[in-house]
Amino acid sequence: MLPPFDYHRPASLAEALFLLASLPGTKKILAGGTDLVPALRRGDLSPDHVVSLSQLAGMREIKEDKGFIRIGALVTFSRLAEFPLFLKGPYKLLAEAALQVGGPQVRNQGTIGGNIVNASPAGDLLPPLTALEARVRVCRQGGERVLPLAGFLTGPGRTCIHPEEILAEVDFPALPERAAGSFVKLGRRNSLAISRISLAAIVIRGEGGIVEEARLALGAVAPVPIRARKAEALLRGRKPSPALLEEAVAAISETVADSLGDRPSAPYKRAAVRGVAREALIKADPRFASGGC
Amino acid sequence: MKPFRFRATVNGRPVDLPVDPRRRLLDVLREDLGLTGTKEGCGEGECGACTVLLDGRPVNACLVLAPEAAGCDITTIEGVAVEGRLHPIQEAFLEAGAVQCGYCTPGMILAAKALLDKDPRPTDQAIKTAVSGNLCRCTGYVKIVKAVRLAAARLAREEGAV
Incomplete structure (x- = not known):
């Protein structure tokens, strides 16, 4: 009891x-x-x-609406992993991250809203949602507020939600067809493992095959997910190639080193993130492995 | 605490009983309904020993407050055999030697059933993913995967015969 x-x-x-x-x-x-x-x-x-919240069926929906994808807070990890829109193309990183959570039983029960408000530094959906530049809609009696996820998460296990509020929905702007996304997680085993490091990557292709925009969000290397801004900046306007991949990987590792300082896990994570970063970038854009157009 | 009227379908039969809403589905199944085939392992959603099917999907009964399962169709290991005849998945577990101490077996079989109900010809990878939320401390995974493969083949043949 x-x-x-x-x-x-x-x-x-x-x-x-x-x-x-x-x-x-x-x-x-x-x-x-x-x-x-x-x-x-x-x-x-x-x-x-x-x-x-079990009776609030309206919070279990996923909708495309006016250039935004809207996900009800009660949508389960399994549903995210099976939802057709998330099976390929730019939003794949969301399904890939949802499939990395716990085991099937946990994925059938656990929700996107719970993953956000519990705000674990290792929460698997948080890096993809950070890369997607998601916002949360938080309701209270007689009102609501919409704020960026990045401002909503304030620390490990902490958000700025008030006890009388409910996180009702997450949304993010739709991405163009020429965008691709990926998520890679390093855990101690394949299932039921807490993330040691994770990386969500979105690469938007521009004219002539250059990277128009890259968004890279790291999980489990800081109290909240962080963007690898240095790597994002050096990718912009350049053509993916194995050489560019190594530059980006080095910049991501620097971001991890800066974030972790002299924490005991730092030497391991700044080395291990290189493998995670290579895999995520190649999955998002295979030209990072082979060059070519 | 005011009792909650728990109405659900358990193994095909309607159930209607008052429960303290602070009890878990696992407690109601084992203690009130006597369905002790559902095992409690870790009690925190890590091991899958308490796996039951809620509307056909595997969940950990230790993580579900009983009232949250009200209105659902619940299947426990006791509901898998039909009229005293073992389910093909149960037979396959016996034949493949996929049972050692047996504690994880009810959860494994229900996880396998949920898989085969929606994917009758699973790949080995799909089988491994389906049982990835179930720990076997005797480490008999190879035979468990083999048993699920065997069950899939049998079920396919049964389907063909009908």
């Missing part, structure tokens, strides 16, 4: 927000439960109220 709390199962988002605004004491929101239920059981959390 879990420690005492009152369980609520609101039938609508409005009812859920009303409960969060009006219930006295501490509250936790239950989505997939893959993090919350063990935390309750261990006694790490002992809220007075648990508010379940």
Whole structure:
């Protein structure tokens, strides 16, 4: 049996927000439960109220709308990994990252919203969403705010969400057809492993085969995902080739070294990230391996 | 705490009972419904011993609060055999020697069933991915993969015979 709390199962988002605004004491929101239920059981959390979102079917949708892709916060990792739009092309990095989370059981329950609000430095969806320049829509009774994911995540396990708010949706601008994305994660084993390093890459091809824009987001090397800005800048306007790949890999490794400073994991990670970076960039644009157009 | 009225379908039968909402699906299955084939291993979603199917998809019953499964179609290992006859996946596990201590077996079989229900001719890689959330501490994975392959072949033949 879990420690005492009152369980609520609101039938609508409005009812859920009303409960969060009006219930006295501490509250936790239950989505997939893959993090919350063990935390309750261990006694790490002992809220007075648990508010379940299980009845809010509207938050399980994925939509393309006015140049944005919108993903409801209750969309599971499995759904992301199976959703046709994410199976190929620029958004593949999202499905690839979702498939790296836990095992099938956890992917069937765990949600994108939970991955964001729990804000683990190793959260697998956070680097792809950072590279996609995602925003989060956070609702409270009588209002909502939309803010960039990069500003929403404030530290390990920390976001700027208030206890009476619900993360309802994540969205990001649609990418052109000539964009490609990839995600590579290094864990200690293939399944059920926490990321040691991950990299989400988006490469947008411009005229003449040059890199018009590169977005590279690193996971598990800082309290929150970080962009490898140096590497992004040196890729811009140049044609992918094995030589350019090595320049970019060196710049990414520098970013990791700067971020980790003299942390014990730094020597390992700044070397290991090279392999991760090579793999991710080649997956996003095979010309990094072979040159050519 | 006010009891929650837990209504669901478990192994094809309707279930309607009051439960404390702080209990996990695992506890209700084992303690209230006597379905002790569902095992508790780690209790934190790492080992897959408590795998059950919720609307056909494998989940860890230790991570699901009981009321969250209300309204769902739940399959436990007890619901896999039909009229006392073992399911082809169960037979294949026996024949391939894919059972050592047996503790992971119910979860493995349900993970395999979820796979074969949607992908009747899986590759070895798909089989390995399907059981990647289930730990076997006896390390019998080679035979488990072999058993799932055998079951797939048998099920395909049964389909063909119908």
